[in-house]
Amino acid sequence: MSEKILLTGASGFIGTNLLEDLFGKGYVVKNIDIHEPKLSERMSVWSNIDITQYEPFERAVLDFNPDYIIHLAARTDLDGKNLTDYSANIIGVENLLKIADRLGGLKKIVITSSKFVTRNGYVIKDQYDYCPHTIYGESKVETEKCVWRNPPKCDWCIIRPTSIWGPWFGVPYRNFFDMVMRRLYVHIGHIKCHKTYGYIGNAVYQIERLLFTETLDKENKVFYIGDEPAYEINEWADEIAQELGLRIPVMPVWVVKGLAIFGDFLGLFHIHFPMQSFRFENMTNDGINDMTNTYEAAPEKPFSRLEGTRETLKWMEQYSRK
Numbered sequence: 001m002s003e004k005i006l007l008t009g010a011s012g013f014i015g016t017n018l019l020e021d022l023f024g025k026g027y028v029v030k031n032i033d034i035h036e037p038k039l040s041e042r043m044s045v046w047s048n049i050d051i052t053q054y055e056p057f058e059r060a061v062l063d064f065n066p067d068y069i070i071h072l073a074a075r076t077d078l079d080g081k082n083l084t085d086y087s088a089n090i091i092g093v094e095n096l097l098k099i100a101d102r103l104g105g106l107k108k109i110v111i112t113s114s115k116f117v118t119r120n121g122y123v124i125k126d127q128y129d130y131c132p133h134t135i136y137g138e139s140k141v142e143t144e145k146c147v148w149r150n151p152p153k154c155d156w157c158i159i160r161p162t163s164i165w166g167p168w169f170g171v172p173y174r175n176f177f178d179m180v181m182r183r184l185y186v187h188i189g190h191i192k193c194h195k196t197y198g199y200i201g202n203a204v205y206q207i208e209r210l211l212f213t214e215t216l217d218k219e220n221k222v223f224y225i226g227d228e229p230a231y232e233i234n235e236w237a238d239e240i241a242q243e244l245g246l247r248i249p250v251m252p253v254w255v256v257k258g259l260a261i262f263g264d265f266l267g268l269f270h271i272h273f274p275m276q277s278f279r280f281e282n283m284t285n286d287g288i289n290d291m292t293n294t295y296e297a298a299p300e301k302p303f304s305r306l307e308g309t310r311e312t313l314k315w316m317e318q319y320s321r322k
Contacts, residue, residue, distance in 0.1 A: 066103070076114070
């Protein structure tokens with residue numbers, strides 16, 4: 001294939017998996033990122049460029065002259081104190097949109113936002129509705145608003161990854177696997193909590209389908225990336241534990257609440273404790289995203305959750321040896 005696909009941020013978790021899949025299918029790919037690729041064999045397609053620096057970013061994109069762009073580059077942690085700390089999520093997108101207007105042959109751009117533009121449990125009214133509860137989420141709201149203010153001339157869409165997991169993932173999502181593996185995870189009473197998570201193999205499929213499928217309806221431009229149906233977290237934890245030959249204990253709700261309050265107290269002195277109120281609330285409240293329009297564009301589910309779990313555990317075992 002001679003079609004060229006530019007990925008910004010392809011040294012990250014989702015980007016690494018996307019890059020490998022597209023490369024394996026014969027596309028000409030380019031990775032623009034401030035970090036080296038996770039795989040040394042992809043150094044040849046990497047350019048060390050900060051997307052907040054317009055001129056080098058523009059030069060690299062125009063020189064490559066892509067047919068498609070998947071924009072993943074962003075700061076994604078929750079440690080920022082203000083929006084300025086997340087300039088890549090705002091200035092970087094503004095720069096990309098300016099540059100894209102100069103690409104006469106560009107067919108489509110997929111721009112990555114986040115499920116954190118709304119808090120868990122919030123039911124969105126439409127694609128313009130936001131309810132962030134972190135500075136990072138606010139920065140991704142600005143990402144989306146940048147696109148709405150200056151929509152690309154070519155076809156485009158916005159994707160909101162949910163809690164994506166699988167090979168090459170990092171914190172916070174691999175923490176779930178780590179805690180089960182270290183026998184630190186417990187069921188909180190008999191509370192059942194459902195959340196939209198997504199295995200990376202399915203996420204790659206969905207993103208690629210959206211890249212190569214027209215999304216011209218202006219009222220249907222935002223797509224969540226994740227698995228359907230939502231996971232019941234206790235059930236998934238038991239599934240992981242069973243693969244490891246373990247059994248997860250049950251702890252009374254009042255005990256875990258007490259530990260969370262104790263963790264909050266230690267946090268006042270900057271002492272990390274694995275359970276705090278924020279985490280308790282996250283573990284006991286549903287967080288379900290509407291996947292309807294995503295599954296219309298990408299109707300298949302290439303991997304079951306169990307298949308993804310097994311592949312992830314296999315990767316974690318291999319990675320721990322390095």
